[in-house]
Structure formats: structure tokens, C-alpha cells
Amino acid sequence: MVTHGKINFPWWTLQDLEDLEYVNEPFNDPDSLALWKSLGYTQTTFTGDLYDMRKTELYWISKFKRIDACMHLKNVSWAFYRMKPGTTLPKHSDTYKRFVQIHNIDNIDNIQRTVVFLEDWQSGHYFEINNTPIINWKKGQTVTWRGGTEHLAANVGMTNRYTLQITGIA
Numbered sequence: 001m002v003t004h005g006k007i008n009f010p011w012w013t014l015q016d017l018e019d020l021e022y023v024n025e026p027f028n029d030p031d032s033l034a035l036w037k038s039l040g041y042t043q044t045t046f047t048g049d050l051y052d053m054r055k056t057e058l059y060w061i062s063k064f065k066r067i068d069a070c071m072h073l074k075n076v077s078w079a080f081y082r083m084k085p086g087t088t089l090p091k092h093s094d095t096y097k098r099f100v101q102i103h104n105i106d107n108i109d110n111i112q113r114t115v116v117f118l119e120d121w122q123s124g125h126y127f128e129i130n131n132t133p134i135i136n137w138k139k140g141q142t143v144t145w146r147g148g149t150e151h152l153a154a155n156v157g158m159t160n161r162y163t164l165q166i167t168g169i170a
Helices: 014-016 030-038 061-064 096-102
Strands: 003-006 049-050 076-082 088-091 111-117 125-129 130-134 141-146 150-156 161-167
Touching: 030 088, 049 125, 061 076, 076 096, 076 150, 150 161
Parallel strands: none
Antiparallel strands: 003 141, 049 076, 076 161, 088 150, 111 141, 111 161, 125 130, 125 150
16 A cells, blocks of 8 residues: 655755765665566666665754654664666565564565655656656655555656655554
């Protein structure tokens, strides 16, 4: 099941997002990578760049813990995600590999993920979940799902695309 929500008073700025020290980590599902390559995807990187809870939690980041997407979860983790222009992440289901290892989880159906759109939608920024496209979002809008729900993301625009992923046990 997919639900939609909104953070009513967004407090972060574009400068806050740009100032984070992002790193790029490879996509962690070799089966999906092999499928995408067999379909003709030629890029070498399939993920955006992350700034996650292994890094310093800045004062403005800690406020996210008080939003509805976090309040009813156990073992909450967060990751800011920057997709540069030209980045595509084809249809996939999250494996939650690191989260599963850290929290010793045997059933990903209990894992909930929320994506927070950190800026208003811009041309070329795209998100799709359960074969339903999402565009024209506003800063602070959220999309939440559980387990292996299929989704994809892309930035075929001219500006970076910023989101926050909040993950926890429902």
C-alpha cells in the first residue's frame, strides 16, 4: 500500500541540501544490475549520492524525527539523496540490505520507507511507484510504502533532484 502525506512547514533550504558531503555508493542488488544492463542501460552508476545517518546529524536534520513519517516507527534511519542530472534508477524493489543487517530483520514486509521531496518538482525530475508516475510535487510532500514495493526514479532535467529517505520498522 502506498500513502501520500505532507510536511506542513518545511524548514530546510536548498543551501542546507547543497552543503551536505554526499558520497556515491554502488547499487547493492546484482540481479537488478544485470537485468538493467541486459535491457540496454549503459551507465556505470545507477544511484544518486547519499548523506546518511553514518554522518553528522546537523541541527536541522534532527527536526525530521518529529514528523509523522518517523513518529510511529522503530529503528528509524535517514538518508539524504542527491540525483544529479542524467542519473536514472530503473524499476526495482528495495532490498534494505544495510538496514536488515543492522537490525537483524528477517521479513522486509515490516520495513516502511518514506521519501520526502525536498524541493518543488522541476522539469525532468521523476518518481514512479506501483506503475503510477508522480510529478508536480511540492516541497515537503511524502510518499510511503512497505517492503518490496516496486518504484523508480530519474533525473533527466538540468538541476539536482533532492529527496530524503526515512526507513524504519512499522
